[in-house]
Amino acid sequence: MKDQMLSLRAVKAINWNRLQDDKDLEVWNRLTVNFWLPEKVPLSNDVPSWATLREDERALTIRVFTGLTLLDTIQNAVGAPSLLADAQTPHEEAVLTNIAFMEAVHARSYSSIFSTLCSTKEVDEAFRWSEENPHLQAKAQMILSDYAPGADPLKRKIASVFLESFLFYSGFYLPMYWSSRAKLTNTADLIRLIIRDEAVHGYYIGYKFQHALERESPARQQEVKDYAFALLFDLYEIEARYTAELYDGLGLTEDVKAFLHYNANKALQNLGFEALFPPAACEVNPAILAALSPDSENHDFFSGSGSSYVIGKAVATEDEDWNF
Amino acid sequence: MGGLVYFSSGSGNTARFVARLGLPALRVPQRATETMPAPLTPFVLICPTYADGFGRGAVPKQVIGFLNDPSRRALLRGVIGAGNRSFGATFALSGRVIAEKCAVPWLTSFELAGTEADTLRIRDGLHKFWRETCPTVA
Numbered sequence: 001m002k003d004q005m006l007s008l009r010a011v012k013a014i015n016w017n018r019l020q021d022d023k024d025l026e027v028w029n030r031l032t033v034n035f036w037l038p039e040k041v042p043l044s045n046d047v048p049s050w051a052t053l054r055e056d057e058r059a060l061t062i063r064v065f066t067g068l069t070l071l072d073t074i075q076n077a078v079g080a081p082s083l084l085a086d087a088q089t090p091h092e093e094a095v096l097t098n099i100a101f102m103e104a105v106h107a108r109s110y111s112s113i114f115s116t117l118c119s120t121k122e123v124d125e126a127f128r129w130s131e132e133n134p135h136l137q138a139k140a141q142m143i144l145s146d147y148a149p150g151a152d153p154l155k156r157k158i159a160s161v162f163l164e165s166f167l168f169y170s171g172f173y174l175p176m177y178w179s180s181r182a183k184l185t186n187t188a189d190l191i192r193l194i195i196r197d198e199a200v201h202g203y204y205i206g207y208k209f210q211h212a213l214e215r216e217s218p219a220r221q222q223e224v225k226d227y228a229f230a231l232l233f234d235l236y237e238i239e240a241r242y243t244a245e246l247y248d249g250l251g252l253t254e255d256v257k258a259f260l261h262y263n264a265n266k267a268l269q270n271l272g273f274e275a276l277f278p279p280a281a282c283e284v285n286p287a288i289l290a291a292l293s294p295d296s297e298n299h300d301f302f303s304g305s306g307s308s309y310v311i312g313k314a315v316a317t318e319d320e321d322w323n324f
Numbered sequence: 325m326g327g328l329v330y331f332s333s334g335s336g337n338t339a340r341f342v343a344r345l346g347l348p349a350l351r352v353p354q355r356a357t358e359t360m361p362a363p364l365t366p367f368v369l370i371c372p373t374y375a376d377g378f379g380r381g382a383v384p385k386q387v388i389g390f391l392n393d394p395s396r397r398a399l400l401r402g403v404i405g406a407g408n409r410s411f412g413a414t415f416a417l418s419g420r421v422i423a424e425k426c427a428v429p430w431l432t433s434f435e436l437a438g439t440e441a442d443t444l445r446i447r448d449g450l451h452k453f454w455r456e457t458c459p460t461v462a
């Protein structure tokens with residue numbers, strides 16, 4: 001009897017040799033090769049550097065990291081798992097569970113930073129702050145309401161991409177800023193690993209969103225797009241207040257906001273939409289851009305002053321597929 | 325002016341950038357079963373990056389397949405890498421890898437589908453590049 005019922009709807013085992021969407025395997029491969037744990041980064045080398053920060057700079061840094069921990073906690077426990085219900089392929093489910101697990105690694109990493117650099121009292125104070133800060137709580141609530149059971153699958157993906165590709169960046173700014181001043185450079189190395197993961201997450205969820213949206217009617221496409229821009233606008237308002245509260249003391253608020261605009265536009269691009277903020281509002285401090293992608297900048301031909309070309313100096317030309 | 329060839333995967337960023345650039349361009353197909361474009365004049369290649377954390381695999385297989393053909397490769401004059409700066413040290417690495425492998429200039433990079441500023445900068449840059457380097461095709 002029981003056997004008969006089971007045969008009505010077979011439970012399927014995942015077959016990675018039969019893909020409906022090649023992107024699933026491509027992203028799975030990159031995510032698994034990129035796997036890391038905070039123990040890999042020698043955070044204790046930052047102890048002397050930490051001691052050179054003023055008390056207000058240390059407090060700011062700890063608060064920023066508790067804010068980031070909160071977002072990773074949401075994405076680990078609620079955000080990525082909530083997307084499972086809408087997955088179109090078994091491989092997409094596997095990728096999403098990988099994403100969910102890495103969010104737990106990210107959230108865990110901030111605690112590694114804390115235990116290496118800070119006192120328990122400082123950290124407890126910051127966690128209390130994160131629970132009481134109205135802006136942080138407001139953005140968390142706004143995202144969580146889109147993740148709720150029964151929520152629109154497309155809107156859930158939009159909220160997820162905004163979290164992955166936009167909301168983290170008011171926090172990521174600070175370790176990049178310290179790193180550009182040769183401070184907390186090992187912590188910055190760890191944050192860059194997180195930033196890279198978030199880039200793949202935002203890319204992948206955005207990719208799935210674009211293809212789900214394609215299948216909708218023009219009216220529904222317009223409704224969803226309007227929703228995305230409205231949500232981004234609401235989140236931006238909160239981010240602007242959160243940024244001012246954190247960064248006014250160091251006089252960095254305007255610099256951080258340019259970084260927010262730049263990342264908001266990139267989040268929209270992950271969804272396949274055009275930019276919202278004009279170029280003049282997105283002029284990110286070059287030191288921050290350089291801290292994000294160290295060593296990737298040489299003199300390219302278009303921006304170069306001389307007339308000589310720059311021939312690439314990359315090392316990764318060993319791919320066995322090249323046949324010359 | 326010389327030609328453009330580009331690759332763009334299912335996420336379509338590079339395709340959106342090329343569309344906004346508004347210059348004629350040939351697309352390297354996403355699937356190995358589709359036919360490769362056969363450019364007849366010198367061209368610049370625009371290529372997104374798909375590296376792992378070590379930089380391996382930066383250049384999509386389809387683009388490697390396109391460049392493996394000597395007659396197509398002989399017309400390559402320069403390369404523009406695309407990517408996302410959030411990937412850190414491997415940002416737009418494919419452009420630099422192809423430049424080194426094929427001994428052509430690495431012209432510039434841009435992120436995702438590019439900004440308005442990127443579109444202007446790269447359109448101008450391409451005009452200047454063809455004028456200065458290949459007056460015959462400019």
Ligand SMILES: Cc1cc2nc3c(=O)[nH]c(=O)nc-3n(C[C@H](O)[C@H](O)[C@H](O)COP(=O)(O)O)c2cc1C
Pocket residue numbers: 026027030200203331332333334335336337338339372373374375376406407408409411414415416417435436437
């Ligand atoms: C698995 C994966 C790995 C990536 N690796 C890099 C990288 O190493 N460097 C980079 O700049 N961009 C990287 N990207 C970002 C893409 O290059 C970027 O999203 C690009 O706009 C994709 O172009 P397309 O949509 O035209 O295919 C990666 C994206 C994915 C999905």
Ligand SMILES: [Fe+2]
Pocket residue numbers: 072075102103106107194198
């Ligand atoms: Fe995360």
Ligand SMILES: [Fe+2]
Pocket residue numbers: 075099103164197198201202
């Ligand atoms: Fe993430």
